[in-house]
């Protein structure tokens with residue numbers, strides 16, 4: 001299952017749009033993350049109109065991942081008369097949305113580590129990104145097809161690497177930075193090189209770019225997402 005992307009930039013590269021992916025299944029839209037630029041992208045593509053059921057998986061509460069969630073929910077509820085289903089393993093987003101004037105009567109909140117919807121199994125995986133916030137990636141399974149989407153994460157969870165290496169996970173979408181920094185928050189390319197042997201790298205897509213190092217990514221044998 002290959003994801004489509006609305007944006008592939010980091011918080012500090014708005015030109016590439018906030019990193020956000022989606023896939024569809026029959027009349028359902030599954031969106032991963034809803035940063036500042038995402039509502040505009042969805043609106044222009046008319047995706048909220050087109051699909052009857054809208055599921056939004058949120059990885060963590062940084063603005064480049066939730067910045068337009070409130071507007072998406074309000075627009076979908078008041079204009080399109082549908083309720084978005086927000087998926088996140090803790091209750092952080094309920095409080096955040098409430099402060100932005102978005103009450104729980106306007107959306108459905110699925111606070112679960114594992115959720116099965118329309119035959120799709122969504123498992124939240126704790127990842128390391130920010131010290132002051134719980135952050136998650138997701139393993140998404142459609143039939144035998146399983147992918148891992150890292151959200152923002154400076155390392156690959158052990159379980160994900162193991163399942164990827166033995167073929168239980170076919171594709172990884174990984175937050176990747178060109179260089180290692182003093183305060184780790186995104187996964188340096190060097191870390192990915194250490195974790196993933198060369199023969200498996202064409203199953204790993206890098207995303208969430210602050211700068212363009214796509215040439216380097218390709219040289220190392222990885223792929224990168226494009227909008």
Ligand SMILES: [Zn+2]
Pocket residue numbers: 060062129152
């Ligand atoms: Zn973040």
